[in-house]
Amino acid sequence: MNLNQDDTALPLAGLTVLDFSQFLAGPSCALRMADLGADVIKVERPDGGDLCRQLVLADQKVGGDSALFHTINRNKRSFAADLKDPADLEHVTALVARADVMIHNFRPGVMERLGLDFAAVQQLNPRMVYAAVTGYGEAGPWRGKPGQDLLVQSLSGMAWLSGQGGDDAPPVPAGLSVVDMMTGAHLLQGILALLVRRGITGRGGRVDASLLETALDLQFEPFTAFLNGDGEAPRRSRVNHANVHAAAPYGIYRTADGFLALAMAPMDELARLVESPRLAELAADRASWYRERDTLKQALQDHLRSRSTQHWLAQLEPAGIWCADVLTWSRLLEHPGFAVLDMVQPLSGRAAGMKTTRCPLRIDRQVLRSPRPAPAIGEHTQEILRELGLGPAREGSVA
Template sequence: MGKLSGIRVVDLSQFLPGPMMSVMMADQGAEVIKIEPPQGDPAREQAPFSSYNGEEHSVWFANLNRGKKSVVLDLKSDEGKARLRELIADADVFVEGFRPGVMKRLGFDYGNVKTIKPDIVYCSISAFGQQGDLAHHPAHDMAVQALAGFLAVNDGADGAPVVPGAASADLASGLTALSGVLMALIGRDRTGEGAYIDCAMFDSLLPWCAHTAGSAIAGGPSPVSQSQRSLGGAGFYQVYQTSDGKHVALGGREVKFAKNLLTTLDRLDLLPLAEAPAGEQGELIAFLAQVFATKTRSQWVEWFADKDVAFAPVLNFREALDEPHIAERGLLVEAEGGGNHIAPAIRFLGEEWTPGCVPKKGEHHS
């Protein structure tokens, strides 16, 4: 039993945003019926693969679709459409992630679905929303980040943007869609009315720049990374290379952290620079870069162990997942039948969580 037990979700989404949203619902006990086309969700074919419950599955697919039921439907056929209508009749939530207009052509836009289930909570996830000049423009995560201004500040010291390490627009829309659906379900309990949610990746990501794009939001020029506190212009929010070619990070700009470290390094004279505007801390950054280059990453980890400074080694995923913290928090879970899952970030005190089975394509028939 979970917080969402008794909620039925019909999910037509694929790849990342929609499946991420619905797996969080499945993790909390919702019955998620994953509607797949005859060829299956393309994420099923994304390497690498691992054995889950005795079957080979994409690790990506397994972690975003565990605990769901897989039903294969050809929505271009009368039979497939009839079966989908049957599933909708008993559903609480309907999720789709196609380009705007596709669901209308198939006969399952909000207006039509509402005639089948009047109190349905219907969520559309798209790159740019259902209306506007960009509505039909094809885009995955990075193109959305580029158009929203985020990629411009995902840059190095040379100012050239690089491919981001996290699909932030995809993930922001998954979280936003979940929030919208849960709000709508709470509202439905009070009013008896369903809702339509037009969740755009672009719209979902944009609020995430409030702390960095202030000058542009206020109507002025765009921020430049090297003059921003959170984007590379501050000594105590910075990445430094160590003597063995690895890296460490200082991740807290508070004066107390700067004072603690600079006192230990006998350079308290540089404290005013730590308080100076971002972009004016060059001498401080240069000093810290020189200091960090004198020891290996592991030596710095040991050195910082007893110091109250927001410090962290820069780990790769293998190193990060092997950290004791992961085990202590139970964040990497092996399923009973084999296969690793990243645990849900939302867990409740006193409630056990175990990963649901990864569905084979069409396992639950139509």
């Protein structure tokens, strides 16, 4: 069964969400609400719409918009409005008066100038849950700085947690927009908490999330150790680095034909299982597992190159060692462990033929999926105006 065949069965059915946000953090939050049954209306400029529409990744475009735009904005409706135009702003205000949630990621001060700040919206709709995303918060010297994932990874210290070659090696950012996506998840948590409170008290509220606070929260383990330590920065392994606080063997190792990931494991037991006398000698002192981790990891790396990944998995997995093959996406797609999840879904309409991931949640043990693609700019403007009982959009606007 596909729960989206009956949207009324979804937990957020009946909620209206206004998504004023662009790029990733805000739209990813709104996407998850759409997956859970909310009617998400994407409010965007008639001229160009969300800037993410033109963001090209690997030269992929679908229906005139970037593949990323379709991925993060599927299952939404689009309402085209120029917020600087009084007539359009009046229509948006009518939407705000009836909606349950609104999400925006404008820079601090923009919504105040438009008359859509929290205080104004609360007067118009006391039950509104108002959600705002910023790069660095509402105050401070970075207030007006672009809130972009790579910049935040860099400013927050996160990029210094990764990279091979020890402390002399350059910083390495994550290979995906992890701060953006996690900020969207944090924002969703706050929205849902306020919706629960609204169900009890009847009043709305405001939730704020910033990329910088999310980046710091993601680093809570090593950052807490730093705050309570001697003031020295965490040290990266010179050999197969994967975590600043993990002892050997934590890391990814080259084998004769590929790679092997090893998580927490007792080094003396690991040495016995891989039959390495040299490693066994080095691992005899438990205190060395962290203190001399580079030496131990190098000895282990030299040994693991002698056999295939599957050979080592056959030795280690039955003994309870936490390890895994390191798959490319091509190999992942061929694996039954991936197939059983049924994570890929096709889109329809103007994105027909495009595949993307489905919602990762299951509700009442049922998979959530929706083939509805991201909308064209203003695709649903007239439809939404009719629902509001208002006249047609102004001449020249998108239908």
